Amino acid sequence: MFDKSSMKRQMVSIWTKGLSFFLSVSISMSGCIFLQKEKTAAAAKRIVVTIDPGHGGSEKGAYVKYKGRLVCEKNLNLKIARYMKKELESYKNVTVYLTRSDDRNVTLEGRVQIAKNHGSNLLFSIHNNAGGPSSSYRDGACALISSGQYHKELSTVAATIGKVALERISSSVGMVNRGYLKRLSASQKYPNGKTADYYAIVRGGTTAGFASMIIEHGFVDNKKDLKKLVKSSVQKKLGVADARAVANYYGLAKKNGRIRFKRLGSDIKMVTRHWMLKDGRYYFVTKKEKLLTGWKSIGGWRHHFEANGAATKGFHKIGSEYYSFDDHGKVFRGWKKIKKKWYFFRKNGKALRNCTTVIRGKKYRFAKNGKCLNP
Numbered sequence: 001m002f003d004k005s006s007m008k009r010q011m012v013s014i015w016t017k018g019l020s021f022f023l024s025v026s027i028s029m030s031g032c033i034f035l036q037k038e039k040t041a042a043a044a045k046r047i048v049v050t051i052d053p054g055h056g057g058s059e060k061g062a063y064v065k066y067k068g069r070l071v072c073e074k075n076l077n078l079k080i081a082r083y084m085k086k087e088l089e090s091y092k093n094v095t096v097y098l099t100r101s102d103d104r105n106v107t108l109e110g111r112v113q114i115a116k117n118h119g120s121n122l123l124f125s126i127h128n129n130a131g132g133p134s135s136s137y138r139d140g141a142c143a144l145i146s147s148g149q150y151h152k153e154l155s156t157v158a159a160t161i162g163k164v165a166l167e168r169i170s171s172s173v174g175m176v177n178r179g180y181l182k183r184l185s186a187s188q189k190y191p192n193g194k195t196a197d198y199y200a201i202v203r204g205g206t207t208a209g210f211a212s213m214i215i216e217h218g219f220v221d222n223k224k225d226l227k228k229l230v231k232s233s234v235q236k237k238l239g240v241a242d243a244r245a246v247a248n249y250y251g252l253a254k255k256n257g258r259i260r261f262k263r264l265g266s267d268i269k270m271v272t273r274h275w276m277l278k279d280g281r282y283y284f285v286t287k288k289e290k291l292l293t294g295w296k297s298i299g300g301w302r303h304h305f306e307a308n309g310a311a312t313k314g315f316h317k318i319g320s321e322y323y324s325f326d327d328h329g330k331v332f333r334g335w336k337k338i339k340k341k342w343y344f345f346r347k348n349g350k351a352l353r354n355c356t357t358v359i360r361g362k363k364y365r366f367a368k369n370g371k372c373l374n375p
């Protein structure tokens, strides 16, 4: 937000280390796959999130010259928004929209209307800051949220998401956590007669009945912040921080992650640190509590897992090649008799087929389906 008239901005609160208790609880919860199930059960309802990359088109937002080129807030906002969308879409039960996906002008009312048209639960606006003449600080990230004059519960939603987002932004890229700001309009009123919020995005969303917030990720006119903001790796981390804060609030589960444990049920048995047994099938659980799928190398051996994470076992055709797997999905190497026919599996697990090869001094012929024709 490039806001020259931020004379009456008031710092309502700066989050400090009081958050550490909350964080340690959520970390220990996610550290246990069984407790995680309870968390995901609450997220059955589909959530709609509209991400709003601030400014665009002729509205550059805050801008500054850096290493001979112009760095515009509108472009930084769009990049962070795209990363946020991508990350958020890796979760289940959420639909994500952007108010703009390219460099164009959209009015503030138009952005709120887009979120409204999509039936959004949340409008999440992405900005970067620039110091006004009376700013109380010149660096760091902050969240602009509703003061709670109207639909108080929506202010709580934004405060909870903002708190986690800022904490993650601070821990992942080192921006100073400036807490949240609540700013009231000088003249506008909410339908209940109370003074409305100052920022059009916050006020518009609150009036329409959904949570609406702005995150200022850093200051483009602060050298320390700018050096970070221009990096793609930092933009990605910021987008991911935002997305995870939203996912955390709504209790969303990763599409390819922990939700699978829920699907597998409670009668799973951990055989080793990584191998899990369920209904006679083995699954490999990574440190991040994900299940491996597809081809993976474990201890120097090729393993194959089905889409649901179960280790492929027995004789299988994958693509155009034939393989034989043990119960852990590990490929077999060498000679093997399967259904009274002999096969020879190479080091990479692929059966020799449609060829004539010399193995230990003897010439063998193999059919197209891998069967040895002269065992």
Ligand SMILES: [Zn+2]
Pocket: 001, 002, 054, 055, 061, 062, 073, 127, 128, 129
């Ligand atoms: Zn802005």
